[in-house]
Amino acid sequence: METTVFRLEGVTKRYGDLVALDNVSLDVGVNEYVSFLGPSGSGKTTLLRVIAGFETPEVGRVFFEGRDITYQPAHERGIGFVFQNFALFPHLTVIGNVGFGLAHGKTPVAPAEVDRRARKMIDLVGLSGMEDRGVDQISGGQRQRVALARTLAMQPKLVLLDEPLGALDANLRGRMRNELRAIRERLGVTFLHVTGSENEALAMGDRVVVLDRGRIIQSGRSDEVYDTPASPDVAHFLNRFNLFEGRLADARFTGPFGSVAAPVARRSDRDIYAVRYDRMRVLPAQAATDGPALKATFVASEYLGSSIMNFFETADGKVVEMEHHLSLGAPDTYEAKRDYILTWNPDLAIVFGREGR
């Protein structure tokens, strides 16, 4: 059974006139991995800072392990924090960083014990042999692991990660992602992870929480959010959907691709038609189709490892993306500046509108 380890109740945080968090409530279970996704300025980082105790909310309560910690100072909370820039102590060695909390924390630990536990932690993140290096003498990925080891050495029940992979290059990021997952499975810690990358959010999190302008606009299992975004904004932030404007009336959506039956629509203040990149199909310009048909010119394609992304441009300058998973077979090739027709199965599209439920 999943029990709540952490809870936010109606948290609001302002900076002057700017509302960074607007009445945010959230429950997080033991050993859960939650990813926060949202554009910059959506309040993700503020949320983590409130949880960590670096900021105090104006309204609302923060509970951790059943205690109200809203006004508890950061150093008494026992919540780990891994910074985007790692924030290592530049004047200390690797082992000095990892053992810092043990050596100078509230409950004194004997130096020999600090050393032993720090070494064990360094071993866990695979940095054995680098104990006495200065933190300026190691690579970016190694610094990230020191930051993680430093936090995990305190055995926190809850670890907050503020875009810790953002500063790494794509290759390292992938490897660190795997390592984070492995560490978490080994130690059984609850992770809250802020990220600006939808791939990271979907790949890492059991649960994805989407934030926009200080509010939670969707929260759910990653595949659920991926398959059924709750609003056009979520679909937009997921960066996985082509969004078309148009008009929803009498269970039909009329857009640049013609008029298509839309028996199921979600309620929204805007009429938006969303099709996932990998649901798009390409037909020759002359082909006839009774489904949606969008005229577009092929621009370019990009190889993404497991798939190929094809970019098309419609007459009014909108870029439409079509993703081809390589597991489904060899990709077709398209000719640049040539017209094509884009279509899809209307049952797989997601429709938002004032008419929806």
Add this chain to the structure above:
Amino acid sequence: MESRVLKPILAVYVAAFLLFLYGPFVVLTIISFQQGPEGGPQFPIIEWSTYWYQHLFGLTPPSRIAPLPVGEALVRSLVLAFMTMVTSTVLGVMAAQAFRKRFRGANVIFYLIVLGMMVPGVLTGLGTSLLANNIIGIERHWYSTAFASHVVYTFPFAFLVMLAILNRFDASVEEAAWSLGVSPITTFRRVTFPLIFPGVLSAMLFAFTLSLDEFPRTLFASGRDQTLPLAIYGTFSVEIHPNIFAFGVLTTLFSFALLSVYGILMAMSVRRARKMAMQEDIT
């Protein structure tokens, strides 16, 4: 094209400027080697000698010219400068640390502190001596009233130096320490202070040298025991002799020694950083 003309002209100008800046010092050095005890503090040089240097240390046979009363004054000045340095640096670090947060009345307090370096020394000195003399009725001493005035003067410098340093300080390392369960006080001692130490060193240097050479405040606020600048000022009213110039040369050399120590300390921390960077290249 213009700068091709302008640059040489300005280079000559700067050379003249430096001559203007250093001229008196060159003359002072030359005259400190005047023959003694008859030779006065003017040209021409009768004969080159180190008489006035020996005179300073009491190594010359007694003559009608009394030795400069600098021995005890020097010790007093050094002690006073040290006290001032420690106090104003502590106050400066504390105040600058407080200014990292926004708080009400920050502007007023900022200017209250900065006022200390803006108000002329005569005024602080006069006011302090009035307060001690006519209201409280205590005796003035270099280690009490003058010390208080010195800190009023040097604390703003230390504060501004530390403010500039802390403005550039990355606060996330402190938050990282807190999130590891380390209290703010221990965090300051173990993280913040070691990292801002070069700045603290600069603030200390500032405070020490300003206090060592402080004159107007000391003139009013200290009692009968003279500090070094007061001893030198005492010679203004009587006839001056080249011994004061010899003394000037020596104090300048002493200042350089002090500056060198500071420079070496700084260079050491820079070299350590560079060494680390080099090792990073190797790995």
Add this chain to the structure above:
Amino acid sequence: MADLTASVPRRDNTTRLLLLPGIIWMLLFLITPIAMIVYVSFWTQTTFNISPDPTLASWKQFFSSDTYVGSLWTTMRIWLIVLATTFLVGYPTALFVGLLVKSKTLATVLLVICVIPFWTSFLIRVLAWRPMLGKEGAINIILLKLGVIQQPIEVLLFTELSVVIGMTQIYCVFMVGPIAFMLARIDRNIIEAARDLGAGFGRIFWKIIFPLSLPGVVVGAIFVSVMVLGEFATSGALSGRKVNLLGNIIVTQVGSLKWAMASVVGVILTVVMGVVIAGFLRIVDLKREL
């Protein structure tokens, strides 16, 4: 289950505790003394004594005395002259160091060279002008040797001129530093862009360089003003007591235990300072320039 005891906002007193010692120090040893000067200026002065009976006598005495009022005008005159000379001497130097020197190392070396004289005691630096400017001083000897003059120039020492020369040398570095600092911060691309558009150096200077260096000029002017207005040592040592600044009056009054008169002069000096600094601070926000 929830422990409700921990849910009160805690007051954070750290900021207050950190500021308190500094504030108390400044209030006790800066604000109170200045208030004292104002207070004592209304005290009654007898020959060797002073009593707190309020009177305007010292104030009347100040404004009815040519010597005292004269010293106010002398102070203002010397201040304006030295402000001008330090600017004229300092700005071109700062322009060279801060803008025209391409190498950062050379610029730093030049600035250090400018600061080095400060490591000699202020009073000895003042005294060193005597053998420099005197009738048989270095300048006269050199000029005579070069045949520029036949007779030694006598007005060099113990005149207002010698005071101005001495102060200019001692304080010009306070102009050079801030101006060079502001000039060094100017983005060279702006100047290059202006040059590409065909602007001559004069135009670039007046339209771009000078306005951008203005905060430095103001900061330098504040430094110089603060020091010159409170001066008395340079004028005492180099004018042969002919130039009496407000500071000199204060020193002599205190010397003869005329505390009330010294305080009156102190109040006047405070007012002058306040007006000057407030005026400069209107042009530039000191806190922002840090």
